[in-house]
Amino acid sequence: MSKEALAEDTAGMEKVFDRPKSLNNQQFSYCPGCHHGVINRLIAETIDELGIQDNTVGTAPVGCSVFLYKWFDIDVIQPAHGRVSAVATGVKRARPDLNVFAYQGDGDFASIGTNNSTHAANRGDNITVFFINNTLYGMTGGEMSPTTLLNQKTTTTPKGRKAKDFGPPIKMSEMLSALDGPTYITRQAVYDVKRIDQTKKAIKKAFRIQTEGKGYALVEILSACPINWGMDPVKANERIKEEVENVYPLGDILDRS
Amino acid sequence: MGEKKLMRGNEAIAEAAIRAGCRNYFAYPITPQAELLQWMANHMPEVENGTFLQAESEVGAISMVYGAASTGERTMTSSSSPGISLKQEGISYLAGSELPSVIVNIMRGGPGLGNIQPAQGDYFQSTKGGGHGDYQLIVLAPSTVPEAAELTFESFDLADKYRIPVMVLADGMIGQMMEPVELPSPIDPSNLPDKPWATTGTNGRDPNVIRSFALGAENLKSINLDLQEKYEKIRKREIRFEEIGVEDPDILLVAFGTVARIARTARRLGKKEGIDIGIFRPITLWPFPDERLAELSESLDTVLTVEMNAGQMVEDVRLSVKSRAQTPFYGEQGGVVPTPSEILEEVKHHV
Amino acid sequence: MEEYSTIVSGFGGQGVILTGKIIARSGMEEGLEVTWLPSYGPEMRGGTANCTAIISSKLIGSPVVNNPSSLIAFNEPSLDKFGASVREGGVIVLNSSLIEDHPEYGPTRVVPVSFNEIARQLENQKVINMVALGAWSHATEALSLEALQKGMKLTLEESGKGKFVEVNEKALEKGYAAAD
Numbered sequence: 096m097s098k099e100a101l102a103e104d105t106a107g108m109e110k111v112f113d114r115p116k117s118l119n120n121q122q123f124s125y126c127p128g129c130h131h132g133v134i135n136r137l138i139a140e141t142i143d144e145l146g147i148q149d150n151t152v153g154t155a156p157v158g159c160s161v162f163l164y165k166w167f168d169i170d171v172i173q174p175a176h177g178r179v180s181a182v183a184t185g186v187k188r189a190r191p192d193l194n195v196f197a198y199q200g201d202g203d204f205a206s207i208g209t210n211n212s213t214h215a216a217n218r219g220d221n222i223t224v225f226f227i228n229n230t231l232y233g234m235t236g237g238e239m240s241p242t243t244l245l246n247q248k249t250t251t252t253p254k255g256r257k258a259k260d261f262g263p264p265i266k267m268s269e270m271l272s273a274l275d276g277p278t279y280i281t282r283q284a285v286y287d288v289k290r291i292d293q294t295k296k297a298i299k300k301a302f303r304i305q306t307e308g309k310g311y312a313l314v315e316i317l318s319a320c321p322i323n324w325g326m327d328p329v330k331a332n333e334r335i336k337e338e339v340e341n342v343y344p345l346g347d348i349l350d351r352s
Numbered sequence: 353m354g355e356k357k358l359m360r361g362n363e364a365i366a367e368a369a370i371r372a373g374c375r376n377y378f379a380y381p382i383t384p385q386a387e388l389l390q391w392m393a394n395h396m397p398e399v400e401n402g403t404f405l406q407a408e409s410e411v412g413a414i415s416m417v418y419g420a421a422s423t424g425e426r427t428m429t430s431s432s433s434p435g436i437s438l439k440q441e442g443i444s445y446l447a448g449s450e451l452p453s454v455i456v457n458i459m460r461g462g463p464g465l466g467n468i469q470p471a472q473g474d475y476f477q478s479t480k481g482g483g484h485g486d487y488q489l490i491v492l493a494p495s496t497v498p499e500a501a502e503l504t505f506e507s508f509d510l511a512d513k514y515r516i517p518v519m520v521l522a523d524g525m526i527g528q529m530m531e532p533v534e535l536p537s538p539i540d541p542s543n544l545p546d547k548p549w550a551t552t553g554t555n556g557r558d559p560n561v562i563r564s565f566a567l568g569a570e571n572l573k574s575i576n577l578d579l580q581e582k583y584e585k586i587r588k589r590e591i592r593f594e595e596i597g598v599e600d601p602d603i604l605l606v607a608f609g610t611v612a613r614i615a616r617t618a619r620r621l622g623k624k625e626g627i628d629i630g631i632f633r634p635i636t637l638w639p640f641p642d643e644r645l646a647e648l649s650e651s652l653d654t655v656l657t658v659e660m661n662a663g664q665m666v667e668d669v670r671l672s673v674k675s676r677a678q679t680p681f682y683g684e685q686g687g688v689v690p691t692p693s694e695i696l697e698e699v700k701h702h703v
Numbered sequence: 704m705e706e707y708s709t710i711v712s713g714f715g716g717q718g719v720i721l722t723g724k725i726i727a728r729s730g731m732e733e734g735l736e737v738t739w740l741p742s743y744g745p746e747m748r749g750g751t752a753n754c755t756a757i758i759s760s761k762l763i764g765s766p767v768v769n770n771p772s773s774l775i776a777f778n779e780p781s782l783d784k785f786g787a788s789v790r791e792g793g794v795i796v797l798n799s800s801l802i803e804d805h806p807e808y809g810p811t812r813v814v815p816v817s818f819n820e821i822a823r824q825l826e827n828q829k830v831i832n833m834v835a836l837g838a839w840s841h842a843t844e845a846l847s848l849e850a851l852q853k854g855m856k857l858t859l860e861e862s863g864k865g866k867f868v869e870v871n872e873k874a875l876e877k878g879y880a881a882a883d
Contacts (some may be wrong), residue, residue, distance in 0.1 A: 148554070149553050149554050149555045149556065150555065151553060152423075152551050152552075152553060154419070161565060164559070164561040164563065167559070168554070168559055169553075169554060170551035170552065170553060170554055170559050170561070171551070171559065171561050171562075171563075172418075172419065172422045172551055172561075172562040172563070173563035173565050174419070174445065175418075175442065175445050178411070178412075178418070178441075178442070181407070181408075181415035181416050182416070182418050182419035182422075183419060184405070184416055184419060185415065185416035185417060185418060185422070185427075186419040186551070187419075188403045188405055188416070188419075188420060189375070189376045189419070189420035189423045189425045189427070190423045190425070190552065193552070194553075210408055210409055210411070210412065211408065211409075211411070211412050211415065214407075214408035214412065
């Protein structure tokens with residue numbers, strides 16, 4: 096449909112859905128059924144709704160969401176793999192007036208950057224952290240990550256992850272909830288409308304905790320990687336509900352806000 | 353300039369950084385630079401917007417530098433050799449992202465845990481790229497405490513001017529010893545030129561992005577060529593060195609940092625015995641003063657390099673001097689500091 | 704003045720490090736070039752401590768000296784370690800309270816002073832280092848008593864220990880007199 100035809104077709108209609116202002120017009124390059132796009136959008140909507148687009152700085156991980164800077168209409172920093180929490184801390188300490196969020200995958204947050212993630216949480220740094228847990232390394236080719244489920248097949252656990260070799264899946268949110276430093280830790284998912292709504296609320300709450308100076312907020316979001324899971328998007332959504340959630344239950348884990 | 357103060361090198365470096373407008377300092381404790389961290393812990397909170405944070409690790413500290421430097425504020429970290437090795441990831445990213453920042457290395461003995469005595473074994477690491485990829489740092493090598501303060505102060509200007517990480521490369525002796533220092537007057541960082549590239553929130557402008565990432569070979573090639581062009585500019589403009597008695601000496605001694613000041617005493621001893629020792633001291637280890645050294649070597653028989661390592665800077669000396677003169681090397685290692693008389697003995701083998 | 708170097712050595716806690724700093728500070732106040740270099744690291748935690756102070760009218764090259772102009776030895780291990788290294792014509796000020804016998808050092812003058820006894824007379828064991836420094840001033844004439852008193856006063860005042868200036872002044876004087 097041409098622009099003209101579209102305009103004619105929709106004349107007199109109220110616009111009820113649009114791209115968030117905090118996203119630009121670039122199309123996401125995520126795979127079909129991947130949840131990054133939904134999560135990116137939820138973050139952008141929240142930034143819009145809180146009116147903080149002008150003074151928000153995002154820090155992106157290495158991985159499929161390395162391109163946050165291409166899609167977000169805000170200042171973005173692209174640090175080394177695993178260092179996102181520490182870099183966000185550096186930005187926030189230098190400029191406490193900025194809203195700073197860290198966007199990290201499970202390899203970034205729970206493996207190579209565990210030291211940095213843990214200490215940012217324990218210091219109660221006033222930053223908002225999004226931990227996108229899709230139970231493997233997506234971009235490099237579907238290798239096992241620390242959050243990979245037991246018996247889950249990946250390109251580095253061809254017979255499935257065995258606890259005797261690699262230990263059980265790491266539960267970062269529960270682990271960090273044992274600390275006195277963090278303010279809010281929650282685990283969410285985006286595989287259906289209800290969960291998307293809840294995730295959006297959690298994202299908003301996590302940002303508000305920062306704008307109110309209340310400290311460290313972590314939103315873990317269970318995310319699908321249909322390509323590396325070898326499933327279609329619908330099956331991938333079902334897997335989260337039926338398998339992943341059993342290991343990583345949804346809901347608030349810590350709330351001192 | 354203010355009154356003279358008796359200060360440790362580590363303290364003088366820290367205070368000079370604050371006076372240069374450094375407002376963010378992140379580090380991890382390690383000997384022999386602990387006093388630097390301690391000075392910052394005590395004094396950074398006293399200045400407006402001053403941030404001191406003891407990081408969870410060296411890697412954490414350099415990553416915090418990356419974040420704070422992204423906002424355009426003057427930012428520093430410091431460590432000693434093993435800690436600097438850990439920071440190499442971050443240093444490569446700082447260079448790739450062109451983030452102005454200052455890194456202080458108070459060198460100690462290596463490899464591995466080595467010891468905490470003064471050494472110069474990190475010359476290669478500092479000047480030839482300790483991390484991955486094609487990049488350079490400006491490397492400044494003070495040989496006295498007052499010079500350590502002065503170079504630290506100036507390193508922030510250099511870092512801003514070229515959007516480059518600058519390394520102040522000293523050793524445990526300069527870090528630990530006390531000398532009288534006249535500190536520069538503090539500047540007000542709010543008067544520094546704007547950094548339009550910094551990630552400070554868009555506030556109506558187009559978004560800024562800090563990254564060292566570029567997909568596509570041609571894309572990265574072009575970015576890397578721009579970096580090389582910048583390095584060439586620095587090579588042309590920023591070379592620094594000191595010369596003492598280089599007009600027709602019996603031998604020219606090339607040394608940096610601590611060794612250069614010991615060489616001064618050797619020169620004095622030599623004079624008493626009728627040996628004229630000239631001293632050439634590179635202050636910028638990168639860019640290395642190759643042209644001047646080449647020029648001097650035209651009329652010399654011997655250019656002796658003395659270092660507290662197994663022979664690192666001597667490679668740059670040989671590249672500069674080529675076959676114009678003999679280029680022997682004398683080094684001490686493991687934290688052993690050569691004495692003036694030992695240097696003089698070595699000189700006697702060559703004159 | 705030519706470079707005048709002093710190694711100060713003793714047990715940790717005897718005030719060795721401060722003694723060296725005061726030499727450097729006093730020299731600086733006299734308009735001289737100075738360096739002060741500690742031995743640092745694990746050896747400082749408990750065992751022996753030493754530092755080197757150099758004063759000179761010219762720019763100082765090496766802050767490390769193998770053959771110092773003088774040595775202040777607070778205890779026997781210090782004398783064993785550095786005694787023989789003192790240069791010809793140099794001076795060793797040693798703590799005769801803790802060092803009973805000492806070898807002859809040829810052309811090096813040995814000045815025994817009982818640091819601990821004199822400090823005891825002042826009812827303050829902490830000032831043994833200023834007793835030593837007073838004696839060093841007299842024996843070496845490298846810096847005058849007045850210069851050291853000034854350097855000590857400034858050093859203590861700047862570290863918030865101004866109330867100890869008086870007793871330390873006395874200790875410097877007593878030490879100076881004892882090295883007669």
